[in-house]
Amino acid sequence: MNRRCLFSAVAVMLIWLLLQPLAHAHRVTIFAWIEGQRVYTESKFPGGRHVIETPVVVYDGQGNRLLAGKTDDTGRFSFEIPKAAPLDIVLEAGQGHQAEWQLSEKEVRKALGKSVGDAQARNAGGDESTGDMGKGSESARRAADPPTPADAPPCLDAERVQEIVEASLERKMTPIMQSLAALQTPGPTLTDILGGIGYIIGLSGIGFYVAARKK
Amino acid sequence: MTWPVLASAAAFAGAGTAIGFRKLDYEAIPKTGILSAAFFVASLIHVPIGPSNVHLILNGLLGMMLGWAAFPAILVALVLQAIFFQYGGITTLGVNTLIMALPAVACYYLFYPFLRAKPAVYLSAGFACGAVSVFLSGVLVGAVLVFSQQHFLEVAILVVSAHLPVMIVEGIITLFCVGFLKKVQPLMLQ
Numbered sequence: 001m002n003r004r005c006l007f008s009a010v011a012v013m014l015i016w017l018l019l020q021p022l023a024h025a026h027r028v029t030i031f032a033w034i035e036g037q038r039v040y041t042e043s044k045f046p047g048g049r050h051v052i053e054t055p056v057v058v059y060d061g062q063g064n065r066l067l068a069g070k071t072d073d074t075g076r077f078s079f080e081i082p083k084a085a086p087l088d089i090v091l092e093a094g095q096g097h098q099a100e101w102q103l104s105e106k107e108v109r110k111a112l113g114k115s116v117g118d119a120q121a122r123n124a125g126g127d128e129s130t131g132d133m134g135k136g137s138e139s140a141r142r143a144a145d146p147p148t149p150a151d152a153p154p155c156l157d158a159e160r161v162q163e164i165v166e167a168s169l170e171r172k173m174t175p176i177m178q179s180l181a182a183l184q185t186p187g188p189t190l191t192d193i194l195g196g197i198g199y200i201i202g203l204s205g206i207g208f209y210v211a212a213r214k215k
Numbered sequence: 216m217t218w219p220v221l222a223s224a225a226a227f228a229g230a231g232t233a234i235g236f237r238k239l240d241y242e243a244i245p246k247t248g249i250l251s252a253a254f255f256v257a258s259l260i261h262v263p264i265g266p267s268n269v270h271l272i273l274n275g276l277l278g279m280m281l282g283w284a285a286f287p288a289i290l291v292a293l294v295l296q297a298i299f300f301q302y303g304g305i306t307t308l309g310v311n312t313l314i315m316a317l318p319a320v321a322c323y324y325l326f327y328p329f330l331r332a333k334p335a336v337y338l339s340a341g342f343a344c345g346a347v348s349v350f351l352s353g354v355l356v357g358a359v360l361v362f363s364q365q366h367f368l369e370v371a372i373l374v375v376s377a378h379l380p381v382m383i384v385e386g387i388i389t390l391f392c393v394g395f396l397k398k399v400q401p402l403m404l405q
Binding site: 212 | 252
């Protein structure tokens with residue numbers, strides 16, 4: 001009876017463990033986002049330390065190596081979008097530490113497709129990066145205003161508006177994306193570590209129990 | 216990593232753990248628990264060396280003191296790390312256990328006999344135990360990555376060279392542990 005209880009407890013625990021999401025060897029993280037025609041990446045160790053001077057390799061969806069580079073001393077690495085394909089960005093931090101970030105083909109194509117209008121909006125609104133949301137989109141709107149009335153459409157068409165909004169949003173989102181990247185790497189806290197030690201002591205206790213029953 | 220690699224590594228790790236549990240007698244339980252905790256904490260403390268972050272593995276010390284019981288000790292610590300911090304991960308648990316515990320057991324057989332010798336000999340055996348176990352772990356990482364379709368030599372050299380500073384530090388730590396235990400509590404090493 002007792003043994004059956006133990007077995008079912010172990011089975012439940014095993015099932016629960018199997019349901020955990022797949023994780024890769026060790027915990028470095030890479031975080032990538034697209035801005036204009038470039039892909040920006042940021043890599044961190046647990047606790048937020050930058051991964052510096054470390055190879056980053058970019059593959060397309062079929063596993064072909066597209067380009068490689070190294071992170072700088074703030075853990076960043078950026079590159080022009082090499083082609084319109086899903087991008088697998090892999091950070092190889094050695095000692096079995098590896099991290100991966102995928103950009104879907106949709107994201108990449110979108111970035112390539114609208115990059116011209118985006119660049120214009122960026123040039124116009126570039127200096128006002130400290131402005132608030134309303135101001136930023138206003139400057140983007142100003143950028144969209146035709147310099148000469150002759151070659152311009154009479155009013156903004158839907159597509160253009162969308163482009164402008166997206167460009168401005170992207171610029172505003174970048175800091176948020178960065179802080180998200182920072183959030184992604186919580187280092188182990190003292191509580192976690194002490195908890196782990198507690199578990200091990202508990203398991204030793206179970207070991208004693210089992211050993212004592214055997215005797 | 217491919218499923219056959221993961222599965223066969225898990226099978227080997229399971230076998231090692233079974234042997235470890237069989238050898239684990241009443242007296243060895245607290246020792247195993249303490250070393251499991253030491254392993255758990257050591258691999259959480261990341262020390263920046265050069266461009267990369269490294270952490271201690273301590274598998275040489277575990278092998279020296281526990282023999283086959285290093286398997287369950289390492290497995291337990293890795294399970295807890297995987298659950299608490301998502302380090303390593305559940306599917307790679309077998310591979311990771313094997314990578315760290317197999318060298319531990321190998322070093323136990325390689326260096327344990329020297330512990331009965333003179334201080335100069337057992338201290339160097341302690342150093343070698345710490346360093347060699349990390350080295351073997353590096354080789355195993357390389358070997359596992361080969362099965363996952365990467366260039367062996369390239370990867371192996373990269374991995375082993377990344378382990379070099381750790382090897383030296385581990386060697387020194389294991390040396391001091393062995394020296395200390397020999398003086399204070401020689402029974403712990405039996």
